[in-house]
Amino acid sequence: MELTITRTTHPAEKPADPRKAGFGTIFTDHMFEMDYSPEQGWHNARIIPLENLSLHPGAAVFHYGAEVFEGLKAYRTAQGKVQMFRPRDNMERMRNSAERIQLPDFDADFMLEALTKLVALDQDWVPSAPGTSLYIRPVEFCTDIDLGLHNIGHAKMMIILSPVGSYLSGGLRPVSILIEDHDVRAVRGGTGYAKCGGNYAAANRAAAKAEQKGYDQVLWLDGVHQRYIEEVGGMNVMFKLDGKIVTPALTGSVLPGITRRSCIQLLKDKGYEVEERLFAVDELIEALESGKLEEAWGCGTAAVISPIGKFCYQDKAYTIGEENGPTAQWLYDTLTGIQWGSVADPYGWVYPVPEKP
Numbered sequence: 001m002e003l004t005i006t007r008t009t010h011p012a013e014k015p016a017d018p019r020k021a022g023f024g025t026i027f028t029d030h031m032f033e034m035d036y037s038p039e040q041g042w043h044n045a046r047i048i049p050l051e052n053l054s055l056h057p058g059a060a061v062f063h064y065g066a067e068v069f070e071g072l073k074a075y076r077t078a079q080g081k082v083q084m085f086r087p088r089d090n091m092e093r094m095r096n097s098a099e100r101i102q103l104p105d106f107d108a109d110f111m112l113e114a115l116t117k118l119v120a121l122d123q124d125w126v127p128s129a130p131g132t133s134l135y136i137r138p139v140e141f142c143t144d145i146d147l148g149l150h151n152i153g154h155a156k157m158m159i160i161l162s163p164v165g166s167y168l169s170g171g172l173r174p175v176s177i178l179i180e181d182h183d184v185r186a187v188r189g190g191t192g193y194a195k196c197g198g199n200y201a202a203a204n205r206a207a208a209k210a211e212q213k214g215y216d217q218v219l220w221l222d223g224v225h226q227r228y229i230e231e232v233g234g235m236n237v238m239f240k241l242d243g244k245i246v247t248p249a250l251t252g253s254v255l256p257g258i259t260r261r262s263c264i265q266l267l268k269d270k271g272y273e274v275e276e277r278l279f280a281v282d283e284l285i286e287a288l289e290s291g292k293l294e295e296a297w298g299c300g301t302a303a304v305i306s307p308i309g310k311f312c313y314q315d316k317a318y319t320i321g322e323e324n325g326p327t328a329q330w331l332y333d334t335l336t337g338i339q340w341g342s343v344a345d346p347y348g349w350v351y352p353v354p355e356k357p
């Protein structure tokens, strides 16, 4: 498929320091768009100046939430080059998410090419201050003008770019977590493994409750027993017990994070035993009380690694530690080192972005 490029004639001012803005509030000069219809398949692939969308108010995405998305980053190295981290994995995961929602499938290679060209075109927007990057947000949604519940016919794909600082203000520091024991995010057979907007809508109430009680994030339990730990907000979660790493298994209701997968590889290669299994909240509390729990952290593209310092379960507060744990710190340093190009990448995770077209 052909990809046309129309450059802006009105480039916007770049932020002096994106760390001062919120996460994802400033956007670059260009966007990618393409459309799907049953007759034409994917067509009209284009990079154009960033603009508002014009959609019919009857478009199904507004009513029934048929939407999937991705989140990845481009990083500026000390040598001034721009690189991405495992972008093909994001495109493959987006295909899996789309399949769950029954949005049209797409060619991951073509999307990777489009994404790379867009980032190459707007690469002057990739910031260079410590901890900053260019957040890349692909999104696919249903544009059928139809309030009836039918199979999806028409869809749109977009990619937008946003220069960002670190997701959690204050850089690497321990966060506090509220273990949610009423609402659930996902159930087996549901959409938990898909990166779709609906999962986040369902999480809003617990997130509001956590914020109101003074906690940074929600930790979700499984939807059946409300006993097994699943994940944190937009992050997967890992625990260090007696020198071993434990992380919830991908049972279908947990999002298969690319940061999670990368951490597991790094930890195993460092010689850690990593167990992917069911991990109950009572086991967590028991491990904390018996002194076995050494560290806990969340991991995801936006925040990279977030050590967990405190958590609350059924109105009881527990403290894991006031400082960043050594394993979380090592993971953070290694991952960000690979991403920003200061640590060698023996895995082939780094994906260079070519010069401006």
Ligand SMILES: *Cc1c(COP(=O)(O)O)cnc(C)c1O
Pocket: 071, 195, 231, 232, 233, 234, 235, 236, 255, 256, 257, 258, 259, 260, 299, 300, 301, 302
């Ligand atoms: C995106 C996301 C993650 C983290 O995935 P990464 O690929 O590591 O960024 C974890 N949980 C949820 C619910 C997510 O949406």
